[in-house]
Amino acid sequence: MTNSWALRAPCHGIGAFAPNEDAWSTQADLLRMCQGLLGTCGPCPFRAECIATIKPVQAMFDGIAGGRLWCNGVVIAALEDVSDAELAEPKLRASCGTEAGARDHNRHGERACAACRQVARQVTARRKEEKARQPGQLALDIAV
Ligand code: SF4
Ligand SMILES: [Zn+2]
Known part of the structure; x- marks a missing residue:
């Protein structure tokens, strides 16, 4: 340098x-x-x-x-x-706007593009919802 x-x-x-x-x-x-x-x-x-x-x-x-x-x-x-x-700035790929695209940005150490950031937010929200549902599910399983 x-x-x-x-x-x-x-x-x-x-x-x-x-x-x-x-x-x-x-x-x-x-x-x-x-x-x-x-x-x-x-x-x-x-x-x-x-x-x-x-x-x-x-x-x-x-x-x-x-x-x-x-x-x-x-x-x-x-x-x-x-x-x-x-x-x-992120490289745009054919996979952009999908979970694979978000992972690709991550793997390449680059900032995710807007479409991939949106997908990443949706995935995080979905995971949170699933996690929140789990204790109830567990209680149901035990009750049965
Ligand atoms: S970021 Fe790290 S490697 Fe780059 S110039 Fe600064 S100290 Fe050096
Ligand atoms: Zn992307």
């Missing part, structure tokens, strides 16, 4: 944010090597710039960018306070 903000980023000068491919082979290796460094992104004000520059999804990036640990362009760990607003 040679942008001027990168020179002011907390990770400036730390080399282990994108480990050499020869140094690891599994997702577990990557987690072991990088998870401890994620906290460096905590106070970083440049997460969005970082993600926009590295383009982790398109680049199938392995390493830390924007408060997230990526493996093959997919988020495998993240700081608790990461926000979707830090991610680039």
Whole structure:
């Protein structure tokens, strides 16, 4: 990263944010090597710039960018306070507007599109309803 903000980023000068491919082979290796460094992104004000520059999804990036640990362009760990607003606009897919589409955005570490966000809200509401019905169902089962 040679942008001027990168020179002011907390990770400036730390080399282990994108480990050499020869140094690891599994997702577990990557987690072991990088998870401890994620906290460096905590106070970083440049997460969005970082993600926009590295383009982790398109680049199938392995390493830390924007408060997230990526493996093959997919988020495998993240700081608790990461926000979707830090991610680039979502890619639209044929699956958008379905549960699979919502899952696809999630898997690619990107912000869900409006249609997928709507589906995700409906799924959450349905699950809540189902959960709320369960105790009654249980009582009925026991009574029978
Ligand atoms: S978000 Fe993390 S990896 Fe990106 S510039 Fe900031 S400290 Fe570095
Ligand atoms: Zn979508």
